[in-house]
Amino acid sequence: SQQGEEDPQALSIQEGENATMNCSYKTSINNLQWYRQNSGRGLVHLILIRSNEREKHSGRLRVTLDTSKKSSSLLITASRAADTASYFCATDVQTGANSKLTFGKGITLSVRP
């Protein structure tokens, strides 16, 4: 099963509304990262939140992390049509000299103009 699982799988909202996406994971992490992927393109890094942080902001993005519940949320405020993309959470579980990201299946966000 996935380390990171996003919820919902798909989200459709009107331009100007806020979009909230959730991610749950199973094991302890060093950090959690959110990425965006436009159709057929590469991944764009949005924000990284470390295990000792609870909330982080970047422009219209707000990320929270609750390590007791092993969950994170990504909030996009005042959404725009250009925010239409797939969003992935990825957990970094560093063990010794090893580090790798484990991705969820992603959330498809559609923002209607």
Next chain:
Amino acid sequence: NAGVMQNPRHLVRRRGQEARLRCSPMKGHSHVYWYRQLPEEGLKFMVYLQKENIIDESGMPKERFSAEFPKEGPSILRIQQVVRGDSAAYFCASSLNLGGETQYFGPGTRLLVL
């Protein structure tokens, strides 16, 4: 400051041929990661390399797949005797330091096996 570069962007191979995917990390980055993405799926970790060393290849199939990151030049993901199931997008990422750092992704190589 160029980002992570991958080439080719698209690669078509017939079953049984070899596929070579190249990745040049961001300048100054010595950690390279390869991921595979199947349609409608998230990315799956394949291998983590530092210069001249494979650190973790736990996500890479034992047969037909190999990866290297030589002292000079790009990292190479090599798939021998490709099969249709290898068709996917292959992404490379790099980071500055070990773990706990942002991984920056390249645009990916889309491999299609006919």
